[in-house]
Amino acid sequence: MPLVKKDYWTFRVFDYPRFQKLILILTLIVFWFFEDYNKLTQVDFGILTVLILLFFYLLKQIIPYSPFSTKMVNSAKKDEKTTLSLLTANVYQYNKNFTKCMKLIKKQSPDVFMLVETDQAWADAMASLKTDYPHYIELPKNNTYGLLFYSKIPLKNTSINYLIDNEVPSIFTDLDLGHQMIRIYGIHPTPPVPGENTHSTERDAEILLVGKKAKAYNKPCIIMGDLNDVAWSYTTELFLKISGLGDPRIGRGMFNTFHANYPMLRWPLDHIFVSKHFKVKKLKVQPSIGSDHFPISVELVLDKSMENEQLKADQEDKIEAQEKIISGIEF
Incomplete structure (x- = not known):
């Protein structure tokens, strides 16, 4: 289903459970090997062959999001001083466990944190943190898209x-480190699910549009938030090509952030993508704050060598990205 490049949710939703599909197919293959081969027909062997091919196809898609692959964003040395620490979390608007979230933020003490799905109640609850975080942008909303x-x-x-x-809404802002400016793009596009948005058109357009802006900026920048898309989807791959940014997950692990309540149904929806100017010191999925998402945090070090791997967009990729952006604007 995900191989069909249609924006309708019934196709795009199957991008998410890729690891679960891998495990399911492996289980089916194991069951087949307990069968009596003398009784198997050509159809049976055909089914088994297809399952094996699917297994290796999915394995190829999953391997980059494991420690067995080359890191896309280089690792910083332990003795290198952290330049910037960030944390992002989808708090789930109807979750009122404000204290749990605040305790996590105080414990981790990131330089920057962003909360999505935040209404006025969440904004009021975070007010006490303004002493330690005097620079802030508050966009509370009741439609689950507050930032x-x-x-x-x-x-x-x-x-x-x-x-x-x-x-x-989305947030664009520059962090003034004194010796360096770092641009942050904070986004939370709509997911392709029934009752929310039946197509991924708008989500894909926003992700790709911000990716193009990051590419044009061509200085240290970060895109963070709940992108409502998994790290291995076709759209995210196109985004990495268009933006030139790196995914810290590649070569490190899946770092699943959703769904916090269902251990067998988890995938990476919350992201922190970085430009070639950074190395990663630490990437971590944080403990539950009562939401359906886990927070995710990263510690970054500015890297003058800029030797991170970058995916390159060819002309076909650029045309497709532009078409998707136009479709999203006109949708």
Whole structure:
């Protein structure tokens, strides 16, 4: 189903459980090997052959998101000083366990954190953190697309954008480290699910549009938030090509952030993508805060060598990305 490049949710939703499909197919193959081969027909062997091919296809897709693959974003040495630490979390708007979230933030003490799916109640609950995080952007909403952004580092050139949907904001802002400016793009596009948005058109367009902006910026930048898309999807791969950014998960692990309540149904939906100017010191999925998502955090080090792997977009990729962006705007 995911091989069909259609935006309708029935195709795109099967991008998510790739690891689960791998395990299911492996289980079926194991059952087949307990069968009496003398009784198997050509059809049976055909089914087994297809299952084996599918297994290796899915394994190829999964391997990059494991420690057995080359890291896309290089690792920093332990003795290198952290330049920037970030944390992002989808808090689930109807989750009122504010204290659990605040305790995690105080314990981790990131330089920057962003919370999505935040209403006014969440904004009020975070007010006490403003002493430690005097630079902030608050966009509480009741439609599950509110954003709260807090920083210990001064912010400059902040803009609030409604790139695709007038009810779905995104944040662009620069962190002023004194010796260096780092641009942050905070986004939370709509997911392709029934009752929310039956197509991935708007989600894909927003992700790719921000990716193009990051590419044009061509300086240290980070895209973070709940992208409502898995790390291994076709759209995310196209995004990495268009943006030139790196995925810290590649070569390290899946770091699944959703669904917190169902251990067998988890995949990586919350992301922190970084430009070639960074190395990763630490990437971690944080403990539950009562949401259906786990928070994820990263410690980054500015890297002058800029030797990270980058996916390259060919002309066909660029045309497809532009078509998807136009479709999303017009949708």
